[in-house]
Amino acid sequence: MSETTPQEKRNEKFKMEDFGEYFRQNNPETKSRAYIWAAAIGLQATDGLRTSNVLRQTARQHIENLITMVEAKQYIRKYYEDNPATTPEKNKEQEADKVACNIAEILFSEQEVDFSTDGYMNLHRQIFDGVYEHAGKLRNCDLFKKEWVLEKETVVYLHWEEIRIALDSNFDFKENINYQKRRGRELVEWISHFTAAIWHIHPFNEGNTRTTAVLTILIMRSLGYDLSTDVFADHSWYYRNALVRANYMNLDRNIHVHPEYLIRFYSNWILGERWDLRNRYLLLHPTLNWLSQPNLAD
Numbered sequence: 001m002s003e004t005t006p007q008e009k010r011n012e013k014f015k016m017e018d019f020g021e022y023f024r025q026n027n028p029e030t031k032s033r034a035y036i037w038a039a040a041i042g043l044q045a046t047d048g049l050r051t052s053n054v055l056r057q058t059a060r061q062h063i064e065n066l067i068t069m070v071e072a073k074q075y076i077r078k079y080y081e082d083n084p085a086t087t088p089e090k091n092k093e094q095e096a097d098k099v100a101c102n103i104a105e106i107l108f109s110e111q112e113v114d115f116s117t118d119g120y121m122n123l124h125r126q127i128f129d130g131v132y133e134h135a136g137k138l139r140n141c142d143l144f145k146k147e148w149v150l151e152k153e154t155v156v157y158l159h160w161e162e163i164r165i166a167l168d169s170n171f172d173f174k175e176n177i178n179y180q181k182r183r184g185r186e187l188v189e190w191i192s193h194f195t196a197a198i199w200h201i202h203p204f205n206e207g208n209t210r211t212t213a214v215l216t217i218l219i220m221r222s223l224g225y226d227l228s229t230d231v232f233a234d235h236s237w238y239y240r241n242a243l244v245r246a247n248y249m250n251l252d253r254n255i256h257v258h259p260e261y262l263i264r265f266y267s268n269w270i271l272g273e274r275w276d277l278r279n280r281y282l283l284l285h286p287t288l289n290w291l292s293q294p295n296l297a298d
Helices: 008-022 028-047 055-063 071-081 088-108 117-127 159-172 184-201 208-222 231-245 258-272
Strands: none
Touching: 008 028, 028 055, 028 088, 028 208, 028 231, 055 088, 055 208, 071 088, 088 117, 088 208, 117 159, 159 184, 159 258, 184 208, 184 231, 184 258, 208 231, 231 258
């Protein structure tokens, strides 16, 4: 088994070819714009999507302050009006481009956290505006998704009739409402538990991971953390797989939930740790143990 997956190689190639020069600049505004676009684009990998060259060139123009965010979004919308997608591959590219634009717009607007069920639903609507007809709407059916990291097994998601109650409970829970008081390791433990629980509900038909990620970014920003790391640009697929492993158990196979993967993702971001975030460590594989995953600082 290779140590670096094809998805990880594509992400690294994207980062260096499209934004590497901006990460090395001393201009803090330019660098900040690059990190936001890198995160918005990188998050599309959670659903196996990749943005087009058109979107990446548009992002570069915005990073270089040649166009506004409004103009960038208008350009992408107009591009697909004039060049409608005619193949499944182009449909996926169109989704990735529009969603990346929507996420970038949210992050550049410095939108505050609406820590509520309605706020979470509205965030989904903003992210998938112009993409899904069901944007911002709770699902009304049960879901099953074959996961690569689970050898085509599925997480058991919440029954659709229980979604609203479960979301309200998580957002209203006292320990969650008081998240602003948490710092350091305590914050890592809380954000790992909270995002795993919200994601497990899987309240929407599509786009649950991207919505969870954007909510996480908004929460962390409200606590003074920014996106001046490559955590979502480089490791968004790992992030999704970590959420899967934090919510999957199969007692017949003696497999239990493993939140540790998600904790290590957040530890790299929040605490500056250096865990090796490669997807092969998350696979259900008899010869790989989660304890063997190295910390590069060791």
